[in-house]
Amino acid sequence: MRTSLRPAALALAALLVAACGAGASPTPASTVAPTAAPTVAPTAAPTAAPTPAPTATPDACAKENLTLVTPGKITIGTDNPAYSPYFLPRDGGNTPPWDTEYSGDPTTGTGFESAVAYAVADKLGFTKDEIAWVAVKFDNSYAPGPKSFDFYLAQVSYKPERAATADLSDGYYWLNQSLVAVGGTPIAAARTIADLKGYQFGAQAGTTSYDAIVNVIKPDKEPRVYDSNDAAIQALNNKQIDGLVVDLPTAFYVTAAQMDNGVIVGQFAPTGAEQEHFSLVLAKGSPLTACVNKALAAMTADGTLARITQEWMADKANAPLIQP
Amino acid sequence: MSAPSSHAGGPLDPGGRAGLLGPRGPRRAGEPSALRSTLVALVSTVVFFGIVGWIVVSSPGWPAVQVSFLSGKVFASSFPSIVRAFSVNVQLFLIAEVLILALGLAVAVLRSLPGPVLFPVRLLATAYVDVFRALPGVLVIYILGFGIPGLGLAGVPIEPFFYAVVALTLVYSAYVSEVYRAGIESVHPSQEAAARSLGLTRVQALRYVILPQAVRRVIPPLLNDFIGLQKDTVLVSYIGVVEIFRQSYIQQAGNFNFTPYLVTALVFVVVTLPLARLTDWLIARDKRRQAAGGVR
Numbered sequence: 001m002r003t004s005l006r007p008a009a010l011a012l013a014a015l016l017v018a019a020c021g022a023g024a025s026p027t028p029a030s031t032v033a034p035t036a037a038p039t040v041a042p043t044a045a046p047t048a049a050p051t052p053a054p055t056a057t058p059d060a061c062a063k064e065n066l067t068l069v070t071p072g073k074i075t076i077g078t079d080n081p082a083y084s085p086y087f088l089p090r091d092g093g094n095t096p097p098w099d100t101e102y103s104g105d106p107t108t109g110t111g112f113e114s115a116v117a118y119a120v121a122d123k124l125g126f127t128k129d130e131i132a133w134v135a136v137k138f139d140n141s142y143a144p145g146p147k148s149f150d151f152y153l154a155q156v157s158y159k160p161e162r163a164a165t166a167d168l169s170d171g172y173y174w175l176n177q178s179l180v181a182v183g184g185t186p187i188a189a190a191r192t193i194a195d196l197k198g199y200q201f202g203a204q205a206g207t208t209s210y211d212a213i214v215n216v217i218k219p220d221k222e223p224r225v226y227d228s229n230d231a232a233i234q235a236l237n238n239k240q241i242d243g244l245v246v247d248l249p250t251a252f253y254v255t256a257a258q259m260d261n262g263v264i265v266g267q268f269a270p271t272g273a274e275q276e277h278f279s280l281v282l283a284k285g286s287p288l289t290a291c292v293n294k295a296l297a298a299m300t301a302d303g304t305l306a307r308i309t310q311e312w313m314a315d316k317a318n319a320p321l322i323q324p
Numbered sequence: 325m326s327a328p329s330s331h332a333g334g335p336l337d338p339g340g341r342a343g344l345l346g347p348r349g350p351r352r353a354g355e356p357s358a359l360r361s362t363l364v365a366l367v368s369t370v371v372f373f374g375i376v377g378w379i380v381v382s383s384p385g386w387p388a389v390q391v392s393f394l395s396g397k398v399f400a401s402s403f404p405s406i407v408r409a410f411s412v413n414v415q416l417f418l419i420a421e422v423l424i425l426a427l428g429l430a431v432a433v434l435r436s437l438p439g440p441v442l443f444p445v446r447l448l449a450t451a452y453v454d455v456f457r458a459l460p461g462v463l464v465i466y467i468l469g470f471g472i473p474g475l476g477l478a479g480v481p482i483e484p485f486f487y488a489v490v491a492l493t494l495v496y497s498a499y500v501s502e503v504y505r506a507g508i509e510s511v512h513p514s515q516e517a518a519a520r521s522l523g524l525t526r527v528q529a530l531r532y533v534i535l536p537q538a539v540r541r542v543i544p545p546l547l548n549d550f551i552g553l554q555k556d557t558v559l560v561s562y563i564g565v566v567e568i569f570r571q572s573y574i575q576q577a578g579n580f581n582f583t584p585y586l587v588t589a590l591v592f593v594v595v596t597l598p599l600a601r602l603t604d605w606l607i608a609r610d611k612r613r614q615a616a617g618g619v620r
Contacts, residue, residue: 142580144388165392165580205561205570206577224484224564225574231470235564238473240482284388 061291063125068150068288074126076117077149078106080135083229084253085312086113086155097135106133112249112312113153113278116172119304120151120280123295138206141281142166151292152281155247157208167289170296171277172305177212178248178267178319180236180255187242188263192323193217200224202232202241208276209245216268217245233258249316266322391581398583402575406587409571413557416485416567420492420557421550427493428500429539433530435501436508449501456498462559465491469563488560496553503545507538544610547603551596 058065069075078087080098087104094105104111109118109128121131134148141152142165151169158168179196181188187199196217202224203210213223224241226232233254235241246254248267255262270276280296282289299305380386434449456464469487472480481487511534519529558569566574568588575584 139577142392143582144392145385159578161578162580202564205573210574211578222566225561225566225570226564227562231562231564234470234474238470238476238482240473240484240564284391 060287061124061294066124066150066288066291069148070132073130073132074121074124075132075134075148075150076106076121077134077136077141077147077152077154078113078117079138079154082106082111082113082154083250084257085111085249085316087111088114095133112173112308113155115308115312116305117153119299119308120292120295123298123304124291147283150282150288153278155250155278156281157276158279159208166284167282167286168279169282169289170293171279172296172299173278173309173313174275175247175249175278175317176267176270176275177209177216177245178251179265179322180244180246180251180259180262181242181265182236182239182259183261183263185242188265190265190322191320193268196243196322199242200240201243201245202226202235203245204229204232209247212268212271213245216271229254230258236262248319249313251319252316264319266320268322269324393582393586395579395581395583398575398579398581399587402572402579402584403587405575406568406571406584407591409566410568410591412485412565412567413554416488416492416557416560417550417554420489420496421553423489423493424496424500424549424553425546427497429504429535431497431501432504432508433535435505436530438526453498453501456495457502459495461491461495461556462562464495465559466562469560484560484563484565487563488557488565492553492556492560496549496556499552500546500549503542503549504538506545507542508534510541511537541610544603544607547599547606551599551603554596554599555592 066074081103082098082105084104087098087106088108088111089100089103090105090108090110094100094103095107098105104114106114106117109115118128118131136149136152138154138156141147141149141154141156142162144165153172156162156168158171162168179187179190187196190196190199193216197220199219200221200223201213201217201219203213203226205225205227210223210225213219224232224235226235229244229246229250232241232244236244237259243265244254248264251264251267255264280292282292296305299308383389431449431452434445435453437445465488468491469484472487473482515533515537516529519533520526524532558567561567561570561573568591572584572588576582
């Protein structure tokens with residue numbers, strides 16, 4: 001009777017091979033043409049302003065020419081909860097669905113990323129009333145299928161691998177990873193990466209903070225990974241981990257607001273040639289990508305980005321460097 | 325094609341007669357030959373999966389899905405780390421399974437003890453089973469994994485792996501004790517009466533007469549729970565253990581690509597399929613043995 005399974009198994013195997021084999025080829029024959037043209041400059045230098053398109057064609061980035069999720073409005077996505085210092089809560093209660101007690105409110109324009117989002121929208125020609133916010137889980141920001149947002153921002157770091165699935169804009173914030181510990185514990189006195197090898201580290205899953213543990217600290221013990229920074233902080237308080245790695249601005253928030261006795265041990269120098277930066281996330285091949293890059297370049301040129309960064313992040317960029 | 329009969333075949337039988345999953349009767353006049361059955365099965369399988377495949381491949385989102393879920397490059401790059409992380413799941417379910425088999429049996433026996441004096445024991449055992457069958461496993465893992473180390477008691481372990489084992493043992497022992505109890509109750513009371521009449525004590529009757537029969541009968545459902553346990557080991561990722569599911573999430577978020585989940589799914593299928601086949605085979609063997617001993 002063994003033969004009876006063969007036809008089905010063969011057909012299944014053939015299908016799987018066909019599907020996976022085709023998946024490996026870089027350019028799938030498809031109706032979605034724009035995937036071929038990369039719209040993100042991989043080097044993402046903050047000062048490099050892209051040269052505008054030839055003047056003969058109508059301005060593709062004019063407000064009326066943009067293809068938007070909701071016509072006439074720009075829809076911006078972010079995570080829920082939205083964390084400080086990127087999104088600050090609204091006095092007197094947040095706008096649903098952002099929880100008043102545990103989240104910031106992106107619709108206020110206060111907090112670094114909220115301010116960046118409003119400035120980008122402003123450069124694209126939208127007034128405050130023409131901006132809609134939508135809560136989108138991080139994973140959904142790059143999952144295939146129609147998007148509920150025009151662009152998305154939630155401390156998403158640029159990685160070349162990521163740019164294969166989604167459009168990632170030029171950078172709007174350059175940052176270092178940092179180490180948070182409980183004050184008075186031995187790890188809090190560490191000054192070099194060599195001092196850190198023997199400790200137990202933790203980070204939020206899917207973050208570049210985790211990458212920093214694996215690639216920069218390279219500890220002896222397997223790092224522990226949590227769904228959220230909140231769960232990781234609980235583990236830190238429980239002494240289940242000795243040190244928590246987060247981006248530096250988050251470290252300031254964690255130690256100031258979420259822990260009783262938290263200290264920033266220090267920050268890590270960038271590993272590669274370029275510093276880690278946050279990018280806006282857009283659908284792969286979105287025509288809007290070139291326009292938000294133009295808006296970011298304009299914000300850099302006229303000092304808007306520097307002013308916003310100064311306003312919200314000035315006191316969140318300094319910590320002792322953990323020596324290699 | 326074949327007329328419905330009392331032993332008509334299961335889903336894996338191309339001739340429509342029982343085959344792989346049960347006894348196959350002799351070929352009767354008018355029934356198709358084995359070769360023809362196989363050919364028909366081959367054609368219908370190809371046509372069916374062909375149509376399903378065509379619908380998927382011709383859908384508007386297919387190119388995007390293909391890039392996100394079926395990337396050969398991401399498959400190759402994530403495979404080693406995901407398989408390595410699976411060793412954590414293997415350790416977890418092997419350790420937990422041994423504890424579960426012991427604790428589940430103990431609870432089942434306690435629940436089966438007769439006599440008014442032992443009422444509190446039965447009450448406690450029943451309460452345990454009720455509570456832990458009611459609680460979602462992930463909650464037990466969260467509460468134990470973060471709650472008990474949070475107490476800061478000296479000498480209490482803080483290892484998430486330890487709490488993962490404890491939580492899975494508590495949850496699954498509740499299910500498994502019910503399986504055991506069903507087995508114990510399926511043994512006819514006359515068996516105990518006969519054992520007692522031979523001079524065995526109550527405990528001896530349980531140990532040498534009831535339990536051997538009960539346990540043998542419940543091996544297939546126990547294996548079923550073991551398969552469930554294998555899959556639930558991924559829940560411990562919530563308390564910080566980097567096991568297969570967490571590792572595939574790390575790969576997924578690092579690449580913005582869901583292919584690592586496919587790798588994980590494949591690993592589970594490869595590991596679970598033999599167990600599922602073994603369970604079916606045990607059930608079939610059991611049936612044959614019962615049929616051989618009885619009159620139908």
